[in-house]
Amino acid sequence: MPLSEFSLIDRFFAHRARAHAGTATSPAATLGIGDDCALLAPRPGELLAVSTDMLVEGRHFLPDTDPHALGHKALAVNLSDLAAMGAKPRAFTLALALETPRETWLTAFADGMFELAERFGCELVGGDTTRGPLNLCLTVFGDVPVGAALRRDGAQAGDDIWVSGTLGDARAGLALLRDEWPGAPHGKEGSAQVDDAAFLHRALERPEPRVALGLALRGLAHAALDISDGLAGDLMHILERSRVSAIVDVDAVPRSSALQKLPRDTQLRCALAGGDDYELCFTAPPDARRAIAAAGERARVAVTRIGTITALRDAAGAPSIAWHDAAGAPLSLTLHGFDHFNAD
Amino acid sequence: MPLSEFSLIDRFFAHRARAHAGTATSPAATLGIGDDCALLAPRPGELLAVSTDMLVEGRHFLPDTDPHALGHKALAVNLSDLAAMGAKPRAFTLALALETPRETWLTAFADGMFELAERFGCELVGGDTTRGPLNLCLTVFGDVPVGAALRRDGAQAGDDIWVSGTLGDARAGLALLRDEWPGAPHGKEGSAQVDDAAFLHRALERPEPRVALGLALRGLAHAALDISDGLAGDLMHILERSRVSAIVDVDAVPRSSALQKLPRDTQLRCALAGGDDYELCFTAPPDARRAIAAAGERARVAVTRIGTITALRDAAGAPSIAWHDAAGAPLSLTLHGFDHFNAD
Numbered sequence: 001m002p003l004s005e006f007s008l009i010d011r012f013f014a015h016r017a018r019a020h021a022g023t024a025t026s027p028a029a030t031l032g033i034g035d036d037c038a039l040l041a042p043r044p045g046e047l048l049a050v051s052t053d054m055l056v057e058g059r060h061f062l063p064d065t066d067p068h069a070l071g072h073k074a075l076a077v078n079l080s081d082l083a084a085m086g087a088k089p090r091a092f093t094l095a096l097a098l099e100t101p102r103e104t105w106l107t108a109f110a111d112g113m114f115e116l117a118e119r120f121g122c123e124l125v126g127g128d129t130t131r132g133p134l135n136l137c138l139t140v141f142g143d144v145p146v147g148a149a150l151r152r153d154g155a156q157a158g159d160d161i162w163v164s165g166t167l168g169d170a171r172a173g174l175a176l177l178r179d180e181w182p183g184a185p186h187g188k189e190g191s192a193q194v195d196d197a198a199f200l201h202r203a204l205e206r207p208e209p210r211v212a213l214g215l216a217l218r219g220l221a222h223a224a225l226d227i228s229d230g231l232a233g234d235l236m237h238i239l240e241r242s243r244v245s246a247i248v249d250v251d252a253v254p255r256s257s258a259l260q261k262l263p264r265d266t267q268l269r270c271a272l273a274g275g276d277d278y279e280l281c282f283t284a285p286p287d288a289r290r291a292i293a294a295a296g297e298r299a300r301v302a303v304t305r306i307g308t309i310t311a312l313r314d315a316a317g318a319p320s321i322a323w324h325d326a327a328g329a330p331l332s333l334t335l336h337g338f339d340h341f342n343a344d
Numbered sequence: 345m346p347l348s349e350f351s352l353i354d355r356f357f358a359h360r361a362r363a364h365a366g367t368a369t370s371p372a373a374t375l376g377i378g379d380d381c382a383l384l385a386p387r388p389g390e391l392l393a394v395s396t397d398m399l400v401e402g403r404h405f406l407p408d409t410d411p412h413a414l415g416h417k418a419l420a421v422n423l424s425d426l427a428a429m430g431a432k433p434r435a436f437t438l439a440l441a442l443e444t445p446r447e448t449w450l451t452a453f454a455d456g457m458f459e460l461a462e463r464f465g466c467e468l469v470g471g472d473t474t475r476g477p478l479n480l481c482l483t484v485f486g487d488v489p490v491g492a493a494l495r496r497d498g499a500q501a502g503d504d505i506w507v508s509g510t511l512g513d514a515r516a517g518l519a520l521l522r523d524e525w526p527g528a529p530h531g532k533e534g535s536a537q538v539d540d541a542a543f544l545h546r547a548l549e550r551p552e553p554r555v556a557l558g559l560a561l562r563g564l565a566h567a568a569l570d571i572s573d574g575l576a577g578d579l580m581h582i583l584e585r586s587r588v589s590a591i592v593d594v595d596a597v598p599r600s601s602a603l604q605k606l607p608r609d610t611q612l613r614c615a616l617a618g619g620d621d622y623e624l625c626f627t628a629p630p631d632a633r634r635a636i637a638a639a640g641e642r643a644r645v646a647v648t649r650i651g652t653i654t655a656l657r658d659a660a661g662a663p664s665i666a667w668h669d670a671a672g673a674p675l676s677l678t679l680h681g682f683d684h685f686n687a688d
Binding site for chain 1: 374375378379381382383384385386387388390391392393394395396397398400401403404425428429431437438439440441469470471472475476477479483485486488490493495496497568569570585
């Protein structure tokens, strides 16, 4: 039997949102689901950080993606934007279009979403459901003290460039799912190859938003963003907004042991231009190195220095990234046109 | 040439958002488009009202809808939620999926959206664009003083029930576009029939959010919402949230002269169960009648009393609407199953 919009909201979303609100010591909203608007109370001395992301089937996820993983990822990529701003998650709205609401699918989707939401104390406060080609649009809200936000426009010449975690795994996971690399080893069950494939697949489907790291970087990082479209493109956003350039040592870019089993060119393409990483890229002055290492330890995620911010050659010049290897030789690798999810 | 995401945001949206911010005396956001998040500053003594709506091609608008009208409507239906809450529009985000970005389409869409946004001082602060089946997801933000929001749960027995404007026009406009009523008169150009059709078509495509009325009803209305799914269904939301029932005189429900030329049953179906009206339905005590009439005059929209809120028969009872005509006879009309946009 088809589910109407209202029973769908009640059965799969509103109930769990209310249940969660009931147990929270500090509710996200003065008024949540069930009225024309949710009402969020301001917090003295804090700004409200807002971000919205739309995920489309076939574009951001494959049609047969596990709905539990999809619920996780839809919220994770939005929480990643809050993390990149140094904002503490508070609430979110969900707009959902789907063709044929199925109970098993919706249950798993809601489970994946709420498990992550509850882990970060982020409450569903409103939404919209409709029929249509599968589309998930979330808007997230977080709190950040006035003046503490990690913006893109604060990088300074001399800053170190850092990234969290390892890069390129999600892109490699996508390639394995799409069978893009026919020569890639397919091992027996329980073998190292199968473990590696599962690791890369998980990186694609269950990214971990670096919320704790974002909070720990307040007051330390000069600039930050999350890597969703690949390091090369995203670092360029910091450079353009900050009017600086960068030098990056590609051999310093952290890669997982699973990724390191692939050919070097593939590793670098995935790590430098692959999408869907959701790690943080940030810049900070060299005298913050010890504090940043400590912040990474507190947040339980590796943080790695990969390069340096440099001044533009002249004030009217265009920002650029100079890639080199560990020996100092310029990188010879075409990154342009390496397609991935999120590529438009 | 296909437009990439970044040039698309810059060319059609970010530029106009910044231009608008530059002229605003009170900018909506501390930080707008171009970072991971927008940053909204709290306003002392005010809550932030948040609402999100998703519009899907074929479900909420016809595939050949004029893009200027679509830009208008996508924002209008969201502003209508703020109006229904008594909130003053401040900002919005836009997430947009479209298959083939075309410059003429995007220019017209942005024009329609920004013309309305600028009229209400509502600033674009963030968004997302991607390829996919046409889908528009907006999230709007408005300000409302603590305790002043027009909620759904405040209706009291003895309250008058009011609606703004005229109801049913958008549903009749949809029927004409779909040619649902083959017997409906099609007049010659310049004739009254053509004028009526244009009026009904305009009601469907260019709803006017009742923002000024919503603001004027602060402190007067006990409960309010906007009519998006039809009076019958939407009034029931107030009844359920307020634990009351209602009596409605169907002959008092305001209908335009264009609608009144249709058969009486059709008029009533459109006015009572048609979707896409975006008028306000609200309740208020009888001693507020003069103040409400004055509020309607200030807001330049008709306000009409259509019925009365009554107590539930017993505390455990289900809310219900008793429909009668001007002579007091119960209405004999099946409203259930009268489909329209937004029907799921």
